[in-house]
Amino acid sequence: MVNTSKKKGLPRLLLDLKKCWQLYVLFILPLAYVIIFKYIPMYGAQIAFKDYKFTLGIGGSPWAGFKHFERFFKSHEFWNLMKNTLGISIYNLVAGFPFPIILAILLNYARSTKFKKTVQMVTYAPYFISTVVMVSMILQFLSPRVGIINIMRELLGLEAINFMAVPEYFKSIYVWSGIWQGTGYGAIIYLAALAGIDPTLHEAAIVDGANKLQRIRHIDLPGIMPTAVILLILNTGQILNTGFEKILLMQNPMNMRTSEVIDTFVYQVGLASQTVNYSYPTAVGLFKSVVNLFLIAVVNKIAERLGGSTLW
Amino acid sequence: MVEMKSGAAKKAVGRKKIKEPFADRIFDIVNTLLLTLILMIVLYPLIYVVSSSFSSSKAVVSGEVWLWPVGWDLEGYEAVFNHKGIGSGFFNSFLYMVTGTFINVTLTILAAYPLSRKDFVGRNIWMFVFVFTMMFSGGLIPYYLLVRDLGMLDTRWAMIIPNAMAVWNVILTRTFFQVTIPDELLEASQLDGCSDFRFVWSVVIPLSASIIAVNTLFYAVGHWNSYFDALIFLRNHKLYPLQIILRDILIQNEIDAAQLSMYDVRDAMAREALKVRLKYSLIVVASVPVLAIYPFVQQHFVKGVMIGSIKG
Numbered sequence: 001m002v003n004t005s006k007k008k009g010l011p012r013l014l015l016d017l018k019k020c021w022q023l024y025v026l027f028i029l030p031l032a033y034v035i036i037f038k039y040i041p042m043y044g045a046q047i048a049f050k051d052y053k054f055t056l057g058i059g060g061s062p063w064a065g066f067k068h069f070e071r072f073f074k075s076h077e078f079w080n081l082m083k084n085t086l087g088i089s090i091y092n093l094v095a096g097f098p099f100p101i102i103l104a105i106l107l108n109y110a111r112s113t114k115f116k117k118t119v120q121m122v123t124y125a126p127y128f129i130s131t132v133v134m135v136s137m138i139l140q141f142l143s144p145r146v147g148i149i150n151i152m153r154e155l156l157g158l159e160a161i162n163f164m165a166v167p168e169y170f171k172s173i174y175v176w177s178g179i180w181q182g183t184g185y186g187a188i189i190y191l192a193a194l195a196g197i198d199p200t201l202h203e204a205a206i207v208d209g210a211n212k213l214q215r216i217r218h219i220d221l222p223g224i225m226p227t228a229v230i231l232l233i234l235n236t237g238q239i240l241n242t243g244f245e246k247i248l249l250m251q252n253p254m255n256m257r258t259s260e261v262i263d264t265f266v267y268q269v270g271l272a273s274q275t276v277n278y279s280y281p282t283a284v285g286l287f288k289s290v291v292n293l294f295l296i297a298v299v300n301k302i303a304e305r306l307g308g309s310t311l312w
Numbered sequence: 313m314v315e316m317k318s319g320a321a322k323k324a325v326g327r328k329k330i331k332e333p334f335a336d337r338i339f340d341i342v343n344t345l346l347l348t349l350i351l352m353i354v355l356y357p358l359i360y361v362v363s364s365s366f367s368s369s370k371a372v373v374s375g376e377v378w379l380w381p382v383g384w385d386l387e388g389y390e391a392v393f394n395h396k397g398i399g400s401g402f403f404n405s406f407l408y409m410v411t412g413t414f415i416n417v418t419l420t421i422l423a424a425y426p427l428s429r430k431d432f433v434g435r436n437i438w439m440f441v442f443v444f445t446m447m448f449s450g451g452l453i454p455y456y457l458l459v460r461d462l463g464m465l466d467t468r469w470a471m472i473i474p475n476a477m478a479v480w481n482v483i484l485t486r487t488f489f490q491v492t493i494p495d496e497l498l499e500a501s502q503l504d505g506c507s508d509f510r511f512v513w514s515v516v517i518p519l520s521a522s523i524i525a526v527n528t529l530f531y532a533v534g535h536w537n538s539y540f541d542a543l544i545f546l547r548n549h550k551l552y553p554l555q556i557i558l559r560d561i562l563i564q565n566e567i568d569a570a571q572l573s574m575y576d577v578r579d580a581m582a583r584e585a586l587k588v589r590l591k592y593s594l595i596v597v598a599s600v601p602v603l604a605i606y607p608f609v610q611q612h613f614v615k616g617v618m619i620g621s622i623k624g
Contacts, residue, residue, distance in 0.1 A: 013433065022507060026425060026509070030420075030422050038449070038479075043450070058457065106347050109340075109343050125358070128537075131537065136595060140592065146588050180357070266452050286451055296447050
């Protein structure tokens with residue numbers, strides 16, 4: 001592996017390249033894929049600054065400056081979209097954050113391994129239910145006439161509610177069904193972090209007479225804190241990315257006021273509407289991508305400052 | 313039983329000196345109770361769906377089903393298997409899953425191996441080129457326009473090629489290669505005149521069974537559960553994967569009334585009830601393939617998350 005060549009600069013580089021030409025042969029197909037399917041759409045995003053015409057194509061359409069961005073910022077949808085997107089994201093982040101940690105700690109202190117394994121397997125399973133099936137389960141359970149929730153309500157003498165038609169309930173339904181589905185999966189990483197805690201700390205604490213609650217508070221929670229902080233930071237960088245495939249399926253005309261987020265708006269305007277208009281939704285999408293990139297950069301800097309543990 | 317007893321005895325000996333605090337016994341009871349509660353919360357909706365699918369229409373609609381099936385009845389399943397589109401949906405999903413996963417895993421290894429090699433010239437540049445796509449994207453509309461311009465709209469290719477590889481899996485696999493394939497092995501092989509191609513084929517791949525399993529599972533489940541690409545790229549019903557058919561029936565409520573006419577359902581109420589049961593049966597049928605293999609492969613998924621948590 002030691003390069004004995006005394007050449008410098010370009011000839012040296014070419015020599016090194018020649019040495020690993022076989023690796024490049026392996027690499028060429030994946031690289032082509034990334035360039036075509038990830039970078040060409042970035043080039044295509046220029047239509048956000050153009051008036052896209054099918055006949056003229058992406059490169060040939062006339063420039064339009066920031067027209068589409070201005071239209072978006074001034075539109076009545078803008079504030080509503082931002083409110084819904086941030087509202088759902090932050091709600092999801094805050095409500096969803098503690099559950100995987102709680103589950104992981106409970107599992108970690110389970111007396112019987114068999115019981116622990118069973119709970120872990122069952123709580124992990126909903127992660128594999130597809131979005132379509134998950135949403136249809138929500139719709140079935142919350143159905144005003146035949147859903148079990150409303151059947152229960154009627155038994156208790158309460159009136160049936162058409163939950164999916166009440167805009168105020170949308171966020172909660174989205175977030176809590178997500179917690180039901182994702183807590184088991186989310187706990188895995190914390191279980192790994194708990195397993196990585198030095199066992200001598202626990203032994204010493206036991207000798208000192210600490211009970212389990214005290215050990216959780218003073219050993220386990222500090223031990224998994226770095227993991228928790230990194231995950232929280234990571235998720236904060238994704239705050240404009242909502243689980244839009246699920247939201248799209250949960251939307252209906254009655255709850256649209258609170259359920260429309262940036263991603264679904266791009267889809268509805270660009271691909272689901274009758275009138276073809278590609279430039280405007282591209283601008284909206286690009287706005288989101290740029291803000292996201294900015295957030296990830298900021299958040300990565302914060303992580304660096306905090307503990308020197310960056311994301312990559 | 314004998315084993316448990318001896319285990320308990322050992323523990324007793326080990327803890328002889330330190331008496332278990334009273335608080336810990338309370339803790340263990342509360343812990344078991346909480347885990348049982350979580351187990352029930354996760355399990356109950358799943359059991360309810362399965363039970364409803366096997367119950368009689370009357371029992372489901374009137375709310376008699378609480379836990380176990382009431383009035384055993386398989387009409388819902390008959391309706392599922394007679395419903396047009398479901399058979400072809402299964403076939404299409406299976407086809408997309410098998411071919412798609414094969415391409416995914418191949419490209420992932422081809423990308424991950426060179427990126428794991430220290431002497432791969434340009435490794436850091438290419439790594440950045442790959443990782444950047446996780447932080448920034450051109451957005452939905454340019455992605456759609458690209459697939460359209462490639463002439464893939466409404467073809468089976470649109471279900472396979474645009475998702476031929478996931479960068480996240482590449483990074484996961486690269487980390488695995490870095491951790492598990494020792495440099496000495498490569499050096500020894502190179503001394504013996506082994507080419508990189510042969511090294512990948514005869515050394516790396518045989519040593520990477522577990523990461524290949526992890527990738528296969530993640531990709532396969534992803535293909536089976538995805539619906540959005542099919543929603544935007546396909547118009548021809550014959551090409552629809554199962555999830556789109558599920559969406560039409562379960563969420564859009566597009567059940568062909570004529571298809572149900574073969575059953576003895578004269579009044580609207582009974583028809584409605586059969587629809588509800590068709591939905592529950594369909595949820596079960598669609599989720600069985602994934603959930604049936606899940607207990608056997610769960611460990612691989614856990615492993616995947618663990619490797620993902622190691623920094624590359």
